[in-house]
Amino acid sequence: MLAFDRQGSLYAAGSRLFKRASGTEQWKALDSSPFKFVSSMVFDRAGAIFAGDTKIGVFKSRDGGLSWTAMNHGLEGNALSIQALALDSRGRLYAGTWGAGVWQSVDGGASWTALNRGLRGLALNVHALAVDGDDTLYVGGEGGVFQLKSTAPASTWSAKLTPSGALTSQTLNLDFAPLAIDNGRAGCVFVGAAVQDQLFLLGSKGWQPYAGDNPTPFRSGPLGATQATLVNQLNLTGLAGTPVYAGYGQGDSPADCLTDMLQSRSYRQLFTVQ
Incomplete structure (x- = not known):
């Protein structure tokens, strides 16, 4: 060189x-x-x-x-x-x-x-x-x-997780927005928590363990700004130190979305149970 x-x-x-x-x-x-x-x-x-x-x-x-x-x-x-x-x-x-x-x-x-x-x-x-x-x-x-292009929308996406209430009755509220260029595209939002060596994903049936196939998204469909209560009055006693993550990916299936999220690194840790 x-x-x-x-x-x-x-x-x-x-x-x-x-x-x-x-x-x-x-x-x-x-x-x-x-x-x-x-x-x-x-x-x-x-x-x-x-x-x-x-x-x-x-x-x-x-x-x-x-x-x-x-x-x-x-x-x-x-x-x-x-x-x-x-x-x-x-x-x-x-x-x-x-x-x-x-x-x-x-x-x-x-x-x-x-x-x-x-x-x-x-x-x-x-x-x-x-x-x-x-x-x-x-x-x-x-x-x-x-x-x-330098005129493309901002290259960062936003996600914020706000806890409220006592540890025995915790509520977690999510504010999420994808890249502006991704608004309206087919995709999934994922919310996960790592408990010891096991990853759990939050979906319509609550927290489910993820074993490497059939990932459960928190939301799927056209991507856009999201404000939602993830969990309401959840007892987090004994889970101190547990990290909670959120991210998103594009695709026509949850598996495709997860692959895209991991490849583009569109995920981050938002919260740690105190």
Whole structure:
């Protein structure tokens, strides 16, 4: 991999990192770098360098590559296999991964959010990213070429779980809204709780254990903003520390919805029993 920074210095990277300062012919090895194999580098307007590693995620340097800090909060598993990085004119950082699709950071790499709505299967194996003058992001990979327009609706969805009442008579109220682009599409909303090693899903028949097939959705049908009481006057005594999750996915069946939710990582922990 070769890349020029904004001052004209040239970086060469793979399993090692080298730098040639602007106006010189001499290369300097930056052997303090933590990398396994660097796939890409981008440079922001403040002079920071972002490097993507195919094994260990994204790193940031503020001193021309002399020292590096891991910027992987929110990235795990295949999301640490960085194949490409891109920056748009607003400073939004994108990472293309092998197996976990595309991720976005709007805070200089401090945190990451998956941008995988519409990317499934082989499309989650990303080879390259490019941003044009209108900040449209192009994603190239095994699934073809896709684009994400900068004018698209916000890339985050919202969910909030509000508890009320005593632990022996607890009520949980859900406020949920999908991505604006997903409004009206066929899908499912899931609510789950992990009790020890068993996952339970909340549906029309109450909490049901999930064994890996026939998932029970909380709601199914056209996606949209939802306000609902999940449980009313439930005795949660003895369940302290139990996490409760919510998320959603698109599809014509609950199984398809669950697969889409997991692939796009459209789920999060909302509440922990106190």
